[in-house]
Amino acid sequence: MAPAFSDADLARRRNAARRLGWLLGAAVLALYLIGLFIKR
Amino acid sequence: MKANPAHATAGEHYFVPQPSLYPVILSGGMFLLALGFIQLINNFGPGKWVMLGGTAVILYVLFGWFGKVIYESQSGAYRDWEDRSFRYGMIWFIATEVMFFAAFFGALFYVRVISVPTLGGMLPEHGFSLWPEFAGTWPTSGPKGAAFTPMGAWGIPALNTALLLSSGATVTWAHWGLLRNKRRQLALGLAATVLLGSIFLGFQAYEYHHAYNELGLTMGAGAYGATFFMLTGFHGFHVTLGTIMLLVILLRSLSGHFSAERHFAFEAVAWYWHFVDVVWLILFVFVYWV
Amino acid sequence: MSTATTHAAEHPAEHYPGGLMRWLTTTNHKDIGTMYLTFSLIMFFVGGLMILAVRAELFQPGLQLMRPEFFNQLIGVHALVMIFAALMPAATGFANWMLPLMIGAPDMALPRLNNWGFWLLPPAAILLTLPFTLALFGIGDGALATGWTFYAPLSVQGGMGVDFAILAVHILGISSIMGSINIIVTIFNMRAPGMTMMKLPLFAWGWLITAFLLIATLPVLAGAVTMLLTDRHFGTHFFDAAGGGDPILFQHLFWFFGHPEVYILLLPVWGLMPHVLSTFSRKPAYGYTAQVYSFIAIGLLSVVVWAHHFFTAGMPIPALVYFMFSTMAISIPLAVLFFCWIATMWKGAMTFETPMLFAVGFIVLFGIAGLTGLILADVAADAQYHHSYFVVAHFHYALFAGGIMGVMTGVYYWLPKWTGHMYSEKLGKLHFWLTVFSFNLTFIPQFFLGLAGMPRRIPDYALQFAEFNAISTLGAFVLGLSQLLFAWNIWCCVRGGPKVESRVWEGAEGLEWELSSPPPHHSWETQPTVK
Numbered sequence A: 001m002a003p004a005f006s007d008a009d010l011a012r013r014r015n016a017a018r019r020l021g022w023l024l025g026a027a028v029l030a031l032y033l034i035g036l037f038i039k040r
Numbered sequence B: 001m002k003a004n005p006a007h008a009t010a011g012e013h014y015f016v017p018q019p020s021l022y023p024v025i026l027s028g029g030m031f032l033l034a035l036g037f038i039q040l041i042n043n044f045g046p047g048k049w050v051m052l053g054g055t056a057v058i059l060y061v062l063f064g065w066f067g068k069v070i071y072e073s074q075s076g077a078y079r080d081w082e083d084r085s086f087r088y089g090m091i092w093f094i095a096t097e098v099m100f101f102a103a104f105f106g107a108l109f110y111v112r113v114i115s116v117p118t119l120g121g122m123l124p125e126h127g128f129s130l131w132p133e134f135a136g137t138w139p140t141s142g143p144k145g146a147a148f149t150p151m152g153a154w155g156i157p158a159l160n161t162a163l164l165l166s167s168g169a170t171v172t173w174a175h176w177g178l179l180r181n182k183r184r185q186l187a188l189g190l191a192a193t194v195l196l197g198s199i200f201l202g203f204q205a206y207e208y209h210h211a212y213n214e215l216g217l218t219m220g221a222g223a224y225g226a227t228f229f230m231l232t233g234f235h236g237f238h239v240t241l242g243t244i245m246l247l248v249i250l251l252r253s254l255s256g257h258f259s260a261e262r263h264f265a266f267e268a269v270a271w272y273w274h275f276v277d278v279v280w281l282i283l284f285v286f287v288y289w290v
Numbered sequence C: 001m002s003t004a005t006t007h008a009a010e011h012p013a014e015h016y017p018g019g020l021m022r023w024l025t026t027t028n029h030k031d032i033g034t035m036y037l038t039f040s041l042i043m044f045f046v047g048g049l050m051i052l053a054v055r056a057e058l059f060q061p062g063l064q065l066m067r068p069e070f071f072n073q074l075i076g077v078h079a080l081v082m083i084f085a086a087l088m089p090a091a092t093g094f095a096n097w098m099l100p101l102m103i104g105a106p107d108m109a110l111p112r113l114n115n116w117g118f119w120l121l122p123p124a125a126i127l128l129t130l131p132f133t134l135a136l137f138g139i140g141d142g143a144l145a146t147g148w149t150f151y152a153p154l155s156v157q158g159g160m161g162v163d164f165a166i167l168a169v170h171i172l173g174i175s176s177i178m179g180s181i182n183i184i185v186t187i188f189n190m191r192a193p194g195m196t197m198m199k200l201p202l203f204a205w206g207w208l209i210t211a212f213l214l215i216a217t218l219p220v221l222a223g224a225v226t227m228l229l230t231d232r233h234f235g236t237h238f239f240d241a242a243g244g245g246d247p248i249l250f251q252h253l254f255w256f257f258g259h260p261e262v263y264i265l266l267l268p269v270w271g272l273m274p275h276v277l278s279t280f281s282r283k284p285a286y287g288y289t290a291q292v293y294s295f296i297a298i299g300l301l302s303v304v305v306w307a308h309h310f311f312t313a314g315m316p317i318p319a320l321v322y323f324m325f326s327t328m329a330i331s332i333p334l335a336v337l338f339f340c341w342i343a344t345m346w347k348g349a350m351t352f353e354t355p356m357l358f359a360v361g362f363i364v365l366f367g368i369a370g371l372t373g374l375i376l377a378d379v380a381a382d383a384q385y386h387h388s389y390f391v392v393a394h395f396h397y398a399l400f401a402g403g404i405m406g407v408m409t410g411v412y413y414w415l416p417k418w419t420g421h422m423y424s425e426k427l428g429k430l431h432f433w434l435t436v437f438s439f440n441l442t443f444i445p446q447f448f449l450g451l452a453g454m455p456r457r458i459p460d461y462a463l464q465f466a467e468f469n470a471i472s473t474l475g476a477f478v479l480g481l482s483q484l485l486f487a488w489n490i491w492c493c494v495r496g497g498p499k500v501e502s503r504v505w506e507g508a509e510g511l512e513w514e515l516s517s518p519p520p521h522h523s524w525e526t527q528p529t530v531k
Helices: A007-037 B022-042 B047-074 B080-120 B156-179 B183-215 B222-254 B264-289 C002-009 C019-025 C029-057 C068-103 C111-119 C121-136 C160-189 C202-233 C247-281 C288-302 C306-313 C317-329 C331-345 C354-377 C379-385 C389-419 C425-452 C463-495
Strands: none
Touching: A007 C331, B022 B047, B022 C111, B022 C121, B022 C160, B047 B264, B080 B222, B080 B264, B080 C160, B080 C202, B080 C247, B156 B183, B156 B222, B156 B264, B183 B222, B222 B264, B222 C202, C019 C029, C029 C068, C029 C111, C029 C121, C029 C389, C029 C463, C068 C111, C068 C121, C068 C160, C068 C202, C068 C247, C068 C389, C111 C121, C111 C160, C121 C160, C160 C202, C202 C247, C202 C288, C247 C288, C247 C306, C247 C331, C247 C354, C247 C389, C288 C331, C306 C317, C306 C379, C317 C331, C317 C354, C317 C379, C331 C354, C354 C379, C354 C389, C354 C425, C389 C425, C389 C463, C425 C463
16 A cells, blocks of 8 residues: 555665764764764 | 565464453453452441352452363363463463562561661661661561561471472372373372462461461561561462462363363463472571571 | 455354443453544543643643642643553554454454443543542542642642542552453464464554553552552551651652563563564564564663662662663663664664655654653752753653554554554644654653753642743644644544545555455455464
């Protein structure tokens, strides 16, 4: 019953998930590195 | 992972019982019992009668439901597959009972190792003690408790230990009889076990009477009285249940139930009896002895 | 699928009662699952109404709507209802409906016991809420006013509402234990030929560990409340220092159950997550083995960390340090689970149907619960946060965002399988966004309130907390109202809607999707073979 997705659409989504994963990973790493330089 | 019904074993159909009213009636009975009990201890409404009604309902269901199960068992509805379900079920049920007793043993160890010694040595570093006359030793009824005599281990309790240990042996002897198709040995073993269990209960009733009337040892006798009566009391309750179960098994074996190959009910009750036995041993050591 | 329907047709002579008797007497796992889920939804609204009254009282400083005693009763019964009558029955309902379908079993292993397990719940719910009604007639002074934790000595001194709650907990406990025994036996004994334990669906693994935790801890709770009962009425001194007992003993016994209870509520959801994530990412779940061992590790650790719930009650330093480190150790297997969930989505062809939205929302919000939990696990920091609104916000992120939203994930994921109809995606998505928005609106302010020093369980508060409390109340009412969408969506889906195929979601894998939607009365009467 789920709406059918074309192969091209699914491939696009696969790439998007890969890119977003790297992006989030980089963001988390950046936060971690910035944290090292915060002095209280 | 792919379903392939073509390879399923032919004829292996699990026994799913027909719709039954017993569970919902049992729940109703338990509701009445609980409600009546609350009424009784809070003094409102006819609590005693509500409890009595609930008990009657529960007894009706116990007879009806177990009767139905025995009928299904005798008519051959259960085979190895169903038998395994009952076995697993009983094992994990006994596991819950173990944890129930663990709570009370936990309380016993806590008061003996932590709370009583702490109360005894409270605030000496401030140069005074809250209860200077309280030494924090065991057995005790606490800093504010009344005096009492603790229960000795080597009178009735030791005798009871011997009784329960021998009953564990007689039930195994009965099992051997069942396995070798010696029905007389089965019946005698079970009867002996029921008898030993009953004597145990009689001794315990005498012990309680003695404690309340001569030793000043009551449920209100501080941490010792509370743990003593709750542990031995719940154990005694389980012995009572076990004895009734054994009696049912005795009556069933007299009317020819059970075979050397198929006798789950016997084994379940025997497991239960051994569990009660082991709890007593731990109890004897930590409540009566050390 | 076709095989199963033919087998159902072989039993034309079987008679099943209709109407009310069908539900009272049923031994069918699907009927019982439906009853559990319906009961859970009703009690979710009952518990929700209670807390909306509480939030309304907290909208402004001062006492507007109720006496403090009634306020205390509402928060305690809210928690007991939500935990024991909404969340746990929902998870048991899932298990009843889905376990036999997923593992290729004809039914649950002990069907009559199964029915008993359900029918114990309504009497317990009545016992729990009856004191409110009795108080209207001048009997007693209402429900328990101790909070759901029953701490002694307050609970020893409390009114008869405490007795009602004790007996209700006993009956609820018996119900859960019967359910757990049934689930363990079903998983051990009813699997399709070829389905080894390491081919078991992760949902079944999650529930297996849950069931073991229930068996290990619920009897201890039963023991604890029994001691409370005898302390109240039969003169024992378990929790009374005058007799050598100790109120803190109650806290130990209670939290020996109470902490595993958190995992009892969450493990079924953790088991469900990989199924949903893998379906909508069109990839197999990442790290099956790692997830199984994480479940086991969390199950084992959860029973040895209980005292972190009362770091401030007074304990020797070595005990504090032990409980701190063992608590923090749980974050290791939990992090493994988080990484497995994220890795399941990594490079997946993700589509965002309602269950997937809830699953992703769950990961983010439950992550916040985990991270704030680490703060509370720190003994030194906890002295500051203990018994503050920070704790309230933390455990609502765990139990609403983790528990309830996890249950909603499962409902949207499996509802088409249960009913044979598709729910409204538009309403479902609206429900999701409203829920996430209003949930955060409710509980983010509570983190700040807690940090600023507002204590839990008070009907009135200092003026400086007014703004955040007003925002939190606003969020709570939006949150409560948006759940009506959920109920409406389910109702419409049960009544009708577009028909669905047996494999409802195109990426779904597993035995449950081989059966028709809705599945035949006898699920897998002939067991499938798993390769």
